[in-house]
Amino acid sequence: MSNKKIMVLSVVSVIVLVIAIVATSYAMFTANLSGTKANELTTGYVTLNCEETTFKLEDTSPMTDADGIKMENNEAICKLTSTMKGTMTIGYDIALDVIDESQEDGVNEDNVKIQVTKSTKGAEEQPKYLLETDANKGVYISSIQDETGQYNDDEDQGYNLDSDTITGDTEITYKIKTWVSNLKTTGADEEEVPNINESSSSSTCSNPQLKTKEECQSAGEIWGDEQTSTQKGGTFSFKLKITATQVLSDSGE
């Protein structure tokens, strides 16, 4: 065995070791921090923080993109700040974590729309509209179901809003305006109004407490056949999820 070969072997083992160390580090830092505000994780060199604003909007109505965008109190905000000592590149994915608990109700990712903006402190073009949204237009949440990020390992994650890298001290603000839209345009000039159900029942009284025709009519009510059209409401929730990881490869820089 030549010295060269030994050298090669050594280098290979070192690499294996490096990988082992990296893996260990990864495990060490994979902390689950769901649902706490202003989570910080300090490595001593990097601090990432998301200062968030959440919304709870009850009893809203379906509306146009224009109204949804004009509306207030329908905005989820994450002010993502990084503080770094030394040079490091962090790659991150910001995505929606869809929690539509009531799948059966009328409001779901097929009729909830979002408009996503990103503003970087100090950057010139502000704000930047993400996905297919623009100043006047939102997208259905279902349309981003297959958007995957670049920096997370979860292949099924989807709903990615943005993937980017940061170096040094930065402040990036993500705003996600959310509204319920009942107009799902499936093609040009084609409108579809979901959640309208029509039902007919057997004869009934205009005062539902009166059960017989005689009672009903003698009370001056109307006895007849009823048809009902219903637009079913419901609830839709989501969280924002950020996965950040150090970008080790500096090939791109």
Place this chain on the structure above:
Amino acid sequence: MDNKKVLTISIVAVVVLVIAIISTSYATFSAQISGEKENKLTTGYVTLKCDEEVFTLNDTSPMTDEEGIALESNEAVCTLSSEMKGEMTVGYDIALDDVDAETPDDDLTENDVKVQIYKITNEQDPAQTKYLQGTSENTGTYIANLKEKSGTYDTESVENYLIDSDKITGTTQVIYKVKAWVSNNKNGVENIQTNSVTNSDDGVCSNSEYNTQAECESAGEVWGNSQKSTQTGGTFSFKLKIGATQILEDE
């Protein structure tokens, strides 16, 4: 500069258009329900008819009321019947029409002709027979006296010579009779009768088909001069007219 203005204007125009479209096509809730119950009405009908009897009286002579009323075949009859499905009140006017329209220039006029007018609402009960326009069982009236009388319900088509105005509802029948004669008085003045004698010197045949003496005589007719005395007569005619219209209850 000008181009910029134009551009701004067109952008504004487009924006307005877009807003207009949104406001008409957009609703946060929309439902459409078509009723299933059928409501219908079916029309009824009203039929009015006048079964009439007319008369043609030739070679009549002037006479008194008594004679005229006693005369037969000088009666115009209109059996007015109504048939109704549904509810309606119909008002009608019955009048003389086309009075002396055929021969207005001859010597027999509305000042010479008298009528007796009456209606029978129940043939079984003569007491219900009603004489109209000032006539009675024994007297008539000159047609000229009716001239100024216009209709009550159908004033447009019944402007004069009114006989009667009345209302009917449901299915019913009324008989109108108009007896007419030439009066021997001319509307209060003694009737003037023109007598004239004409002589024919040229000779005529007793059968007017033959124009020459030879033809006349060979046919066994008499050829000679004749003398004729004429009382100038005339022809008088009239029709009956009915104008009917619906009467609205609240009027």
Place this chain on the structure above:
Amino acid sequence: MFEEKEKNKNRGLTFTILGIFVLLLTSAGIAIAVYTWNYTSDENRISTGDISMSLLESTDVISIENALPMSDTKGKQLGKNESFDFAVTTYASGKPGDINYSISITEDAVDEGYTKLGSENVKVYLTVLPEKRNDAYQQEIEVVAPTKVSEIIKENNTGNFTFKDEQYSKHSHTSSGSTITTKYRLRMWVDSEVDASDWKKDSDSKYQYKLKIGTAGSIKPIGVVE
């Protein structure tokens, strides 16, 4: 032996290099620290309420036989057997505000053996019935004055009534879980101006007119200019 010595020598060298690398990498590892961060926000929630609209049609429909032209005064007094009652009910689980609705008429095909009576010959009249009644016929409120159907239905086969007062075509849902019902009575008759003189007994001139009602409701978004 030498070979074995060589082997040991090599092994020693390998370990030395390895040790150095490990040392280097350990220190480097601390310095570069492979960094990951996972963050999940609080929940954002949006919800809408249920909204429904119903049309209740009386089983007693208008069925007028032998209709003849009639005055508005008489038409407005047509009784129970010659009028049609229906109710519009809206329900909202939340507070969506005003549900505006319209009431429309649709013409229907006539029965066999009849000729359709022109819509300009038929008048309709719409009233609102009192919420509770002692004598409903006394307390009706006129919302659409007697109007020829032809003035409602213009081009197609459907036309909306024009309400005298918009409060009778609007349900304001200002508290949660509210149900609002408005009861209506429709009357129809042949307009008094119609010339019925050609209506006869025979089938060629038997006329008929049929209609159905319908309703359409909507909530206009707030802030959008009409």
